[in-house]
Amino acid sequence: MSENKNETEVVVKKNFIQQIIEEGIKEANLSGRVHTRFPPEPNGYLHIGHAKSICLNFGTALKYGGLTNLRFDDTNPSKEETEYVESIKEDVHWLGFDWGDREFYASDYFDKLFEFAVALIQKGLAYVDDQDAETISAQKGTPTRPGTESPFRARTAEENLDLFMRMKAGEFDEGACVLRAKIDMASPNMHMRDPIIYRIMKTPHHRTGDKWCVYPMYDFAHGQSDYWEGITHSICTLEFEVHRPLYDWFIDQLKDSDYRPRQIEFARLNLSYTVMSKRKLLELVKDKHVNGWDDPRMPTISGLRRRGYTPESIRNFSERIGVTKVDGMIDVALLEHSVREDLNKSAQRVMGVLDPLKVVITTYPEGLVEEMEAINNPENPEAGTRLVPFTREIYIERDDFMENPPKKFFRLSPGTEVRLRYAYFVTCTDVIKDEAGNIIELHCTHDPASKGGNSPDGRKVKSTIHWVSTTENVKAEVRLYDRLFNDEDPSGHKEIDFKEFMNPDSLQVLPNCYVEPFVKGAKALDHFQFERLGYFNIDPDSTPDTMVFNRTVQLRDTWSKEKNK
């Protein structure tokens, strides 16, 4: 975990999972032990929803002095790849959590799982069904109508065992038959109607190669894996609620002591203005609506990292949103608040001009370069100061000037005096335009006595604006991001595809920006605050010749609200 002494303590009351744990400790059912697991399927990149689960599993264990395993739920070789395993490990570590040497795979248990299936067959609790998928599905009935039993349900243990061995030996084609648990076709819970537990797949597995051609289903692997790893609290999302009786049923068949893992469900994270399903995220990537899984607009952990989010901000966010069983929608504003809060304390301040307008200080000597002392981080005096070069010609932000300002605009306009941050008071004397009437340059005078930013006569100015020297600077490309979708809940419209709600202006590239020289040599992912504009970090696309910055998030901006009144 971060040792940052600025670390924010987010105070949150006990959630329902912690209450369950504490009751368990009181009753000593689990001898006070807490052991959780984070069980991703390696079939895609992790997103902010997984971050919630990671923080929950690792965070809960940490709180109660327990352990957390990382377990890859790799029971479906047709979807899973090693590439995803690596990215998942990187993301969990980046978030600040460590699973020690407890890196497991459901595929570690293929032998034991197979043995267990054999044991069920011998107990008469599993059978091989030769029917095709459609038939089996039809016999399942509906949620409101009971299913009917398979004609193969009554096969003898000997016959089932023989068939299952031959399935394993590869004698049958994919789909020819499956192994089913024999439970209750009339159960009101669909998952108890003789669920399929093994299917034939002649696809090589990313870890076990072609050793197997039969693979266990999720329901037949998850609880058993929990059991073998000694998991006490198996935390998963709400949609598995109806699986719990089956989870418990398998463990009942398996357990030989008082110990049993307990499945606890919580509501998955829904964030406003984004989509969270792997399928939809994959679609965005494949159809090139974004530039890859780590596009800074993506809600993936790799995307957020590239965007400039910090691990601590995500952990705090996760703490703040809490954990319940209520399906809701969290406002992205809360996520944004979490980064601002963290970056405000830690980010190096710097001046950068995104939309440059040239200003000539007509009263300032040509060729002179003065070094102005600037504060690196007002929230942290220990960060010290730096020198920013000031010259006769500078750039300011185009929208920091208005020729005909409204009443509440107190930046630069003809005749008004403003402060150039850490430099001088200046007054605009001339507005230079091209033939089309566009403002191309401003002329200002300066008050030499105000050097450093204060006038000895105590005179006040309404506003302070940022600037960058036209000669002493670093040229940069800046990428501005906006929400990917214009709709609060793009997936929430039954008849309309989520892509219909994409924001066409979610990416804006500004190729001609200027930043003060201080940023020279900064590394990819380094964070800065561009004063008055927002938090930015260095994109990995950055080269020593062209620096590329991503805007993580804007500063809070009461002026823009004022404007829209």
Add this chain to the structure above:
RNA sequence: UGUCCUGUGGUGUAAUUGGCAACACGUCUGAUUCUGGAUCAGAAGAGUCUAGGUUCGAGCCCUAGCAGGACAACCA
């Protein structure tokens, strides 16, 4: 004509397990400020899905409803 889960300010969570609903984000004032940021002070905003009941007292307990969600992959 099913099973399971869930209903608290705009949003998210809390309420010492029955004691006049708290916190965060957001919103709005004001102070302060060399970032229209941050900080500080304050305000508005729910009477807890509905209707009954128990109780001196109910967001918490009981009954009956209503609303939303999950479940019918050889996905996880």
